[in-house]
Amino acid sequence: MKRTAFSTALFLGLAACGGSDSAEMEAPAETAAPAETAAADAGQMTMPDWYSMDGENVTLDIVAGLTDKGNYWNYNGAQFGEMTISVPVGANVTINFENRDPNMAHSVGISEGFDTAPAIVEAVAVFDGAISSNPTSMTEGTLPGQSETITFVASEAGEYSMVCYIAGHAVSGMWVHFVVSADGEAGVMGAM
Numbered sequence: 001m002k003r004t005a006f007s008t009a010l011f012l013g014l015a016a017c018g019g020s021d022s023a024e025m026e027a028p029a030e031t032a033a034p035a036e037t038a039a040a041d042a043g044q045m046t047m048p049d050w051y052s053m054d055g056e057n058v059t060l061d062i063v064a065g066l067t068d069k070g071n072y073w074n075y076n077g078a079q080f081g082e083m084t085i086s087v088p089v090g091a092n093v094t095i096n097f098e099n100r101d102p103n104m105a106h107s108v109g110i111s112e113g114f115d116t117a118p119a120i121v122e123a124v125a126v127f128d129g130a131i132s133s134n135p136t137s138m139t140e141g142t143l144p145g146q147s148e149t150i151t152f153v154a155s156e157a158g159e160y161s162m163v164c165y166i167a168g169h170a171v172s173g174m175w176v177h178f179v180v181s182a183d184g185e186a187g188v189m190g191a192m
C-alpha cells in the first residue's frame with residue numbers, strides 16, 4: 001500500500017520534471033529501506049557477556065532476580081517478553097541458571113511461544129531437558145542463592161518462551177522470548 005503510493009508519487013514527480021527513465025528509478029530498494037530501519041530501531045541483536053557460543057554449543061548465564069525489577073521476578077533484568085534470546089537450530093544449549101531473588105524460588109524452562117503469558121504455564125518443556133527441577137514448587141524449585149544447570153538440543157526452529165513455572169510468575173512478567181533460528185541467528189534483542 002505504502003509502496004504503491006510512493007511509487008506513484010515518484011512517477012508523477014518524474015513526469016512533472018519531464019524525466020524519461022521512471023521505470024528504472026522505481027527500484028523497490030528505496031521503499032524497503034524505511035521498514036529495515038524500523039526493525040533496527042526496535043532492537044539490535046547483541047551478544048551480551050552472558051551469552052557465549054563455541055561452534056554448536058551455546059551457553060547462557062541466566063539470573064533470576066538480577067535486578068529488583070518486578071520484585072526480582074525477571075531474567076537478566078528482563079520481563080514480559082521485552083528481550084528475545086536467539087540460538088541457531090541444532091544448538092547444544094546450556095543454561096546456567098542462578099536465583100538471586102532473596103525472597104522466592106524460581107524456575108526456568110523453554111515452553112511454547114506466546115505474546116501474553118497464560119495464568120498457568122504447563123511445566124512441560126518443548127525440548128528434552130529444557131526445564132529446571134521441581135519447576136512449579138515454591139519450596140523445592142531453585143531457591144534463593146541456588147543454581148542449576150540444564151542442557152538441551154534446540155532441535156526445532158520456532159518461536160518459544162523462556163518462562164518461570166511457579167504459579168503466577170509468568171503472568172506477572174517472568175518470561176522472555178526464546179527463538180530457535182532456522183537461519184542460524186545467535187544473540188539477544190533487547191538485552192537489558
Ligand SMILES: [Cu+2]
Nearest residue numbers: 106107164169
Ligand atoms: Cu519465578
